[in-house]
Amino acid sequence: MAIQYKNTAHALLHLLHLRGIRVFLANPGTDLTSLVDAYEERRGSGEPVPKGLLIPHEAPLAAMAYGYFLGRANPCVLFLHASIGPMNALGIVMTAKRRRVPMILISGSMPKSERSRFLPVQWAQDIGDGLPPLKDFLKWSYELGDPQELEAAFDRAFSLAMTDPKGPVCLILPPEVLIAGPIRTAFRTEPLFCLPRTSPDPTKLRQLAEMLKEASLPILITSSLGREPEAVEALVRLSDLASLGVVSFVPEYMNFPIRHPLHLGFSPDRVLRLSDLIIVCDCDVPWIPSRAGPKDTARLVHVGEDPLYSDLKLRGFPSHLAISGPTCKVLSELCEILTAMELNSQKVEERRLFLRSIHEEVFDRHVEVARKTLDHSPLKPAFVSSVLCELLQRDSFLVNEYDNSIAPYLDLPPGHYFCSPHTGYLGWAFGVSLGLKLARPEGEVVATMGDGSYLFSVPSCCHYVSFAFDLPILIVVFNNRGYGAVRRATRLVYRSPGQGIEFSLCNFEKDLAYEKICQAFSGYGERVDRPEVLRPRLERALEILRTEKRQVLMNVVCEE
Structure with a gap:
């Protein structure tokens, strides 16, 4: 009408x-x-x-x-x-x-x-x-x-x-x-258009299944497969079925459970030269060519909605097979094909044992890093991350915008961890966390970011939004008093000249009390600068968030 x-x-x-x-x-x-x-x-x-x-x-x-x-x-x-x-x-x-x-x-x-x-x-x-x-x-x-x-x-x-x-x-x-x-x-009650859906090419899926069957050491590299939470479950099934090792490289989502014995960590460098089949799945940059690369005889398969990333101006990672389609559907159908095949059970089991040894080595190292730094002052980001992850609830949401080594300690379900995208736009996490809280008001949302990212986020605006619209979240600022990423990049490129130099163009001249900005918007803010007070103050912060339902900011002074 x-x-x-x-x-x-x-x-x-x-x-x-x-x-x-x-x-x-x-x-x-x-x-x-x-x-x-x-x-x-x-x-x-x-x-x-x-x-x-x-x-x-x-x-x-x-x-x-x-x-x-x-x-x-x-x-x-x-x-x-x-x-x-x-x-x-x-x-x-x-x-x-x-x-x-x-x-x-x-x-x-x-x-x-x-x-x-x-x-x-x-x-x-x-x-x-x-x-x-x-x-x-x-x-x-x-x-x-x-x-x-x-x-x-x-x-x-x-x-x-x-x-x-x-x-x-x-x-x-x-x-x-x-x-x-x-x-x-007269508006219609339903939209004018039906959304199209694509399906993977069944011939290419069978090709990939045969390649998996014949491979000696297949691995899958991803950074954003967890964009579809259902795809994580499909990947777990595939990994279990074929003893497929998984690398979550510079992850933007929770892509694979950290406790899974075939999780090979967060860098492909260790296994790249060993693998004869590499599946690049929802990953724009599967490795850094100047640092590592696959062996010449390895077969390379790219999988995803747009497996060749047509929106990127330059991307030279070769592919012998490209399969387009929703990732969850691709992996699920691949599992069905492999189940109907007769896999070499002895080869699959031997591969599983070998990859499990790599998993244990990688994650034991992360645990040791956190243990060694628990008394370090200024605080080490890995130690701060490990303590925070221990305190999070299983159904918490975490939005991370800092190179704080948090991924190895984070045991959240798919769809509950989001990390800064590879575009590197600073100031992303605070606003994203508020939008996530708006969408999921019942959920506990935690944002972790560096002090540079915090300043980029227009913090007064974000704290106002949290206060005005009743969107309480916990913000943990890893305060290294400057732009750590630029410092590290300068040392990487100019290694010798960079040793022992402060890099003043990367450093903030004053140590700022970020917690007071949060207090100005009726939030709770506290500074943490010693390892012995980190856990009790984070516990207090989470208790205030959960009981008083107001925003909290922890200004954690970290190593530069």
Whole structure:
């Protein structure tokens, strides 16, 4: 049945409700005044409308949208003001594109006619469609010209964002279009489009099964297989069936249980030259060519939604076989084929014993590293990480943005650990954790990050959001008083000149009391600078988080 709406802004808000959008994030500008007005008018009259949250800066806003998807597997809608808004969100949008996280950006634009402009910024911020810096990292963008096409445009945005490989899209709504009305239209109760699904090539799957059957030492390297939590279970089945060793290289998710005897650690260097079959599964960079590489006779197989990573400008890792399709489906069907085959049980068992010895060696070393550093001051990141992991609940969520060696100690289920993406955009974790908490309010969310990442996250904005919208999380700042990654990279490239040098361009001049920023937003903050107080203070922090339901920040002073 057709309904008459006051203008396009009213129609849009009702359409969001019909599409199951229950919350949206916004940082509107003067180009979205009709949306601001429509939201208040519809709320005041009792019309169905999603809950809107005002996020004071676009970088945390976009990071929250990222985290919201991680928690609910549904894309988030973001309202950004024209030009400047998308630019501020650019780093997170780039990360979402590379890491296949969907989000729906709705951006305003400057009024097309000078007669419609009423502020100087509407001339200075006019950069055409408002998206030039952003377009390389969008799957799709479109400027709406006719209000009657609103439903088709939004449903296309939603469908393309959620079609594999997923990613961000942008719908541009000029103020002249948003304010146009009245309009009369009949929205469907269901989206216009059915999402396509791909299936792996059965011939290629049988090829891979034969290769696994004949291989002497097959391994699988992944960094983001855990994007699909179900794929982790499928990988465990495959590993058990074929004695397939698994390397979780620079992991962005929980990809494989750390206690599994065929988990070979977090670097492929040890086993790369030993393996005659290497399966690269959901991994953009499976090894660092300047450091290690497979032997010439090894067979290389790439698996995933886009196994050759077509969005990367340069990627020279060879493949003898490429299988595209949802990872869980690929691995599950591979298990079925292998089960029907007659595998050499003696060879499989001998391989299992050999790989298990590597697993024990690797993880015993991590335990020893944490044990050796328990009395070290300043604190060692590995020791801090090991203690924190002991205190987490089994169903906690952890978002990590620091090279703190936390992965070897972290025994969380699939879908509960998220690590900074390879794009390296600093300031990712705080906003992502808030979005995750928004999606999973019942869950315990912990964010770990360096002090550089914390400063990049627009911390005052993030602490405000936690306080204003009742999103309590624990933030652990690994405070090494500077940019540790840049220090390490400089020493790696310029090893001899770097010895004993402070690298002043990597160091913060003052030791900052980050805990006081959290306190300013009614949170609890504490400094930790001695190993003997680490455990009791982390225990107190988690107790406050769990009982008082307010944000907590631990400023942990670590080795530079």
